[in-house]
Amino acid sequence: MKKIKMLKISQYNNAFQFQSNLIYCWLFRKLKGGQAQKNGYNCGNINCKICTRKINQEKDLPSKLKTFLLKGDNIKIISSGNPVELIKLYDDFEKIKFNKNDKKKYRDFFIKGYERWFQPNYGKQFLDLLNIDTCIYCNRNYTINLVKDRARAELDHWFPKERFPLLALSFYNLVPSCHSCNHIKGSPNIDWKNALNDYIHPYNNKSNENFKFTFFYDDTLDILKVETNAKKGSNIERTINANKILEIYNSHSENELRDLYNLVYKYSDNYIKILIDDTFDEKLNLSKEEIYRVVFGIETIEENYHKRPFSKFKHDIIEELKNIK
Ligand SMILES: [Zn+2]
Ligand SMILES: [Zn+2]
Structure with a gap:
């Protein structure tokens, strides 16, 4: 239900072909x-x-639903339309008046189609093709969950499926996420019809929509706080807020931040810099990617952030701390 693009989904052609x-x-x-x-x-x-x-x-199936689906390119749009096309289609769809019984039938058709047919049979395969290992929204947890000893792909519906059942199976509405982000409760009242103007959709890769993690240290209280450089009132900031990213990182990741912070401030030298530049680089001659993987357990190339939890967060913080004298 939440809308940040913490990570990019850059190569999704195989999953797209499969799903559509x-x-x-x-x-x-x-x-x-x-x-x-x-x-x-x-x-x-x-x-x-x-x-x-x-x-x-x-x-x-209700005959009004059949007529609608068979009209023009509607099935093509449902299966492969981009987010703008999907929400436009929904506008059209909402003009149809269904009686209560038919409404239940079409909701069941799509929602059960997702939950009982697609998810158990093809969810994992879809996620494998998408090849995204950690949650697109938070980069903290993996996208595979064990449910009753079975690996299950956690997929979030960007347009919530309860409200937009017609889009429950659409490629661009399925976002690899973690269980926790997929079930965030009490997200703000999002105006879904305009959500694409206000929030960042995970399949949208505009390069100007980016942010960096940073931190604030309160030395009277010895408190470290995770912050971001997102501009006030920007789509990025709204997206971060809707996904409760700062709440999540501040409540669970203070240790990670503290460890990195201590490497710089606890000793007389900046040990982050020493580890990276003097030890692993000079003595072992490792590439930058290898150093970060060995020392901090993270990926440093944006396209690879998803492979290891906390990559974006730690990489941003390390880059900031590295340059501190
Ligand atoms: Zn066929
Ligand atoms: Zn998550």
Whole structure:
């Protein structure tokens, strides 16, 4: 439910192809049935995970839903449309008046389609293709959860699926996250219709939308506080707030910050600098990436931050501390 892009999802073409093809064929199959049916659907791809299997027509779908889905490119948009196209489609969809019974049917169709069909059968495969190891929102926890001894991909719906069931399976609405971020309660009342103007969508890679972690030390109380350099009133700041990033980092990561801080201030020399520049670089001749991996357990290239928890946070703080005399 929360909207920060702490990390970038930069290469997602394989996951995109997989998911959009899967959902495209699944929807057509559910609406029209397979080849046994008159006018049944088959995409003709002999590797299709849907069309080569026995997936039955959903006979009980509200006719207004069927009409809407089969109109123009709507199924294509649901399966592969970008976030702007998705929310525009939803505007259209909301103009349809469903009675209570039909509303329940279409909600169930999409939400159960996600929870009972997609997630157990394809969630893990989707996440493997996406190849994102830690939460896009917080970079603190892994995106795989063990549920009843089964590895389960934690996927957040950027447009919440309870409110936007139609988008429960759409590629651009599935965001690899951690269990904790996926279940943040009490996020601010986000105006979802305009959310793309106010918050940063994780699949949007504009380079000017960035921030750095920094810190504040209160020497009278000996308290270290995690802060960011996000500009007041910016989309970044709103996104950080909605995801409760500072709350999370301040309540759980003070030790990490303290350890790094001590390396600089506890001794007469800046040991971060000594470790990096004098010890590992000069004596062992390691690359910068190797040094940070060995010494601090993090990745330093932005595209790789997701591989190890805390990479963004620690890298930002270390870069700041390294230059302190
Ligand atoms: Zn197919
Ligand atoms: Zn998270």
